[in-house]
Amino acid sequence: MKSINYKISVPLVDLKASYKGIKNQIDRAIAGVLGKTNFIMGDEVTGFETAFTRYIGTKYAIGVSSGTAAIHLILKALGIGAGDEVILPSHTFTATAEPVVWLGAKPVFADIAPDYTLDPTRLEKLITAKTKAVIPVHLYGLPADMDGISKIASRYKISVIEDTAQAHGAVFGKKKTGTLGIAAAFSFYPGKNLGAYGDAGCVVTDNRLLADAVRKLRNHGRTEKYRHQLVGYGERLDTLQAAVLSVKLKHLERWNRQRRTAAALYDRRLKDIPQVTMPETISGRRHVYHLYVIQVEQRDKLKNYLKEKGIGCGIHYPIPLHLQPAYKFLRYKRGDFPDTEKISGRILSLPIYPEITTAQIKYITKCVKEFYS
Structure with a gap:
């Protein structure tokens, strides 16, 4: 084995290089939020949600605290709970499965195709009378076989929830990932293709009722102060993170x-x-x-x-x-x-x-x- 006699340091991810390239824009955006001190549900949150709907191509985007929260709130809004089953690949990060367990439902794991995503040829045999949803994961940035998965899901009337945590801007056919199921969960963890400077996430959907439910659930079950229509969660997108994401989305x-x-x-x-x-x-x-x-x-x-x-x-x-x-x-x-x-x-x-x-x-x-x- 011949030895290379020089050494270059190459990190797996280089967030410093990313920041350096857009430093002035990021600093201005953060300073704008600090100047207004509107850190919770500020205008920047709505601004980012609007920009993200335009980019993805859905009617609604609801900023939340993480990609994990996005999956959790979608499942909750769909009424998935005790006794239900949700199919998802075993080859994924645990955050795909955790919310299923939190809600009392059962994760049903599936094997993968050679492209590392859920194999639709193995999906049908996993479906039972208890199956309520399937979560294909667009792993590493490659869309799953959504034609194959969606055909089977439609036949059995089960919901397709996209885990798009690693696929910001990926395209299946002529449609961006995030537009291929009833809803999709995005993560903006710092190392993602579109990453915040902390935890952040988003739910996108064309379904008005689901969007309304997620919007309430993320903010303690309310849409106005001190009037709580649901028992919800504190899973809002921070204004600072929304400001950062609005810059980076461009x-x-x-x-x-x-x-x-x-x-x-x-x-x-x-x-x-x-x-x-x-x-x-x-x-x-x-x-x-x-x-x-x-x-x-x-x-x-x-x-x-x-x-x-x-x-x-x-x-x-x-x-x-x-x-x-x-x-x-x-x-x-x-x-x-x-x-x-x-x-x-x-x-x-x-x-x-x-x-x-x-x-x-x-x-x-x-x-x-x-x-x-």
Whole structure:
């Protein structure tokens, strides 16, 4: 194994570079909120919601405190609770499943297709009389097979709730993710393609009754002060975060193009390494590369080697939900979802963000080639 005798530091995500590029705009937006001291439900919240509906293409957007809260409030507004079942992939972050459990419903896990998203060919056999919803996750920035999922969901009259936490601006066919089900949950966690400077999220929908319910539920069951129509939650979007998101939304399409350019360079430089499987590109589905995830042999050794070379990597996700201690009450076992289990030991997330340079990607891919040489 030949050794590269120089070292470049490349983080998995570089939020400092993102801030530096729009610093003046961000600072002005934050100063504007500080000057008005309207930190809860200020005008910036409504302003962002309006801008986000225009961007996504839905009638309604309701800012909430996180992506997890968005899923929770959608499920609650749909009346999902004790005795109900909700189907979702085992290969996702736990926040997709947690709200199902909070409401007393049962998560029913599903295996994935080769593109890492819920496999519609395995969906139908999981549906029972108790099934009320399915949550496809547009993982890593790639839309799930919404045609296949929606056809089955429609046949059985179950709701489709999109988990769009990693797919801001992704497109399925001619429609953006977030417009393909009864509602969608967005996360604006700082590292997302559209990230706040703290926790934040959003529910988008074309359904007026659902939007009205979520709007009340996020703010203690009210739409006016001290008149509470529902028992709700404190899950509002902060005014400061809305101001930050309004600035960053204007740059999202450009940032997504930069991510796709970076991913294309990775593809070209990794395609001839037999030990590496690159992300799938699927016609009719525009990937926005929240993460650039490869499958590799000797994953953990490669990860440690890259760390020694100053390269930050991640694993999204090393333990499937059906094998997590938190969900042992569901009585799944190893072997239940073979494709999910197989890739959990092989996947590796390489650095990707709009500001990543050609030199950095060349260094990363050179180190990968060196490891396998």
